[in-house]
Amino acid sequence: MAYALAKEMAMSGDAVQAQSALGLDDIEGVMRLYRGRILRYAMFAVRDRDAAETITQECFLKAYRARESFRGDCSLSTWLMQIAVNLVRDYARSKQFQFWKRAQSATVDVMEAAEFLPHPGATAEKSLLAREKLKSVWAAVEKLSKMQREVFVLRFVEEMELLEIADVMGMKESTVKSHLYRALNAVRSKVQAGAQAGTIGAK
Amino acid sequence: MNTDLQNSHLSAGQIDQWLVEGPSVEAQGHVAACRECEEKLAEAREPLAIFRSAVVAWSESQPVGKISVGEEKRGFRQWALVDWMPVASVAFAVLVLAVFLLRGGSLLRHDVAPQFEAQFEAKSPVISDTVLMEQVDEEVSETVPDAMAPLTDLVGWDSGTAATTESAAKHGVKKKAAASRGKAHGRGND
Numbered sequence: 001m002a003y004a005l006a007k008e009m010a011m012s013g014d015a016v017q018a019q020s021a022l023g024l025d026d027i028e029g030v031m032r033l034y035r036g037r038i039l040r041y042a043m044f045a046v047r048d049r050d051a052a053e054t055i056t057q058e059c060f061l062k063a064y065r066a067r068e069s070f071r072g073d074c075s076l077s078t079w080l081m082q083i084a085v086n087l088v089r090d091y092a093r094s095k096q097f098q099f100w101k102r103a104q105s106a107t108v109d110v111m112e113a114a115e116f117l118p119h120p121g122a123t124a125e126k127s128l129l130a131r132e133k134l135k136s137v138w139a140a141v142e143k144l145s146k147m148q149r150e151v152f153v154l155r156f157v158e159e160m161e162l163l164e165i166a167d168v169m170g171m172k173e174s175t176v177k178s179h180l181y182r183a184l185n186a187v188r189s190k191v192q193a194g195a196q197a198g199t200i201g202a203k
Numbered sequence: 204m205n206t207d208l209q210n211s212h213l214s215a216g217q218i219d220q221w222l223v224e225g226p227s228v229e230a231q232g233h234v235a236a237c238r239e240c241e242e243k244l245a246e247a248r249e250p251l252a253i254f255r256s257a258v259v260a261w262s263e264s265q266p267v268g269k270i271s272v273g274e275e276k277r278g279f280r281q282w283a284l285v286d287w288m289p290v291a292s293v294a295f296a297v298l299v300l301a302v303f304l305l306r307g308g309s310l311l312r313h314d315v316a317p318q319f320e321a322q323f324e325a326k327s328p329v330i331s332d333t334v335l336m337e338q339v340d341e342e343v344s345e346t347v348p349d350a351m352a353p354l355t356d357l358v359g360w361d362s363g364t365a366a367t368t369e370s371a372a373k374h375g376v377k378k379k380a381a382a383s384r385g386k387a388h389g390r391g392n393d
Contacts, residue, residue: 116260
């Protein structure tokens with residue numbers, strides 16, 4: 001009951017109320033609410049599915065253990081995201097990350113993600129176009145720098161405000177904007193190139 | 204910007220600005236009135252929306268594992284996140300120290316023993332000489348026959364006591380001679 005109410009509040013963007021409705025003592029409920037958000041960020045930050053899942057798990061464990069220190073100065077999702085950012089940084093400093101970075105494996109395949117594209121009532125042609133666009137954006141995001149990728153995901157997937165991103169990432173708002181403009185420019189170029197290639201291929 | 208938007212359409216930069224920073228009042232007003240810019244904006248938003256929906260759907264489909272908050276033990280994955288380098292360095296240092304202490308200890312025992320032996324040997328001539336002299340004194344004093352007993356005093360001879368020792372010796376000889384004469388005289392009387 002509490003979980004349903006909290007989920008409703010979280011969906012409507014009222015994370016602080018969701019937190020108070022749920023409480024950090026119910027870490028499993030909090031996890032069900034915010035796990036996807038943390039996993040998405042971690043996935044694109046470290047580009048290793050196993051590591052992303054580990055970071056996600058560790059994030060909620062840390063949050064639970066430090067629940068006394070959460071005073072509600074920011075929303076619960078922002079606080080959780082801050083923990084995740086720190087975990088990703090710790091991980092990125094580790095030798096293991098350097099190894100996997102070279103190995104470039106275990107990342108989520110775009111084709112796998114494409115399976116989850118919702119296409120209610122879409123024609124086959126529209127679905128195909130959507131897949132092509134997803135591939136283009138995915139490829140562009142993969143090639144972004146780590147910082148650009150993280151900021152891009154927080155802005156365009158998590159739809160966080162610039163100030164919130166700056167707070168979570170520990171950087172200036174102007175730096176966040178700079179990363180976002182560059183990332184967006186790279187993504188748009190890739191999408192346009194993909195669209196042109198598709199048009200030529202169709203001809 | 205206002206005059207620009209009244210005369211022309213949104214540029215790529217202005218669309219990016221909309222997407223990154225949110226819409227300005229002017230841009231919002233223009234898009235509401237300009238069908239072409241509305242389409243351009245929707246076209247720019249579409250790939251991002253597709254990306255978002257696919258990623259969100261994927262992440263939400265991932266099974267939620269149980270979180271074990273009660274136990275402080277780390278699972279294999281948590282251990283995998285540990286930066287092992289400092290741990291390995293400390294372990295190696297402890298190992299080296301242990302080996303050094305063990306070998307050093309035995310080396311110390313091997314090295315120090317000869318030193319003690321050398322020191323002992325350095326002191327031992329004095330000790331052994333003293334012991335030897337005492338043994339010689341004892342043997343000499345034990346093996347001297349009764350008849351030569353007075354001579355044993357000569358072992359401890361010194362100039363201060365020499366005269367008394369000599370006179371005592373003479374006196375002893377005279378006493379023995381007198382005794383032997385007395386014996387002989389007694390036999391003659393028998």
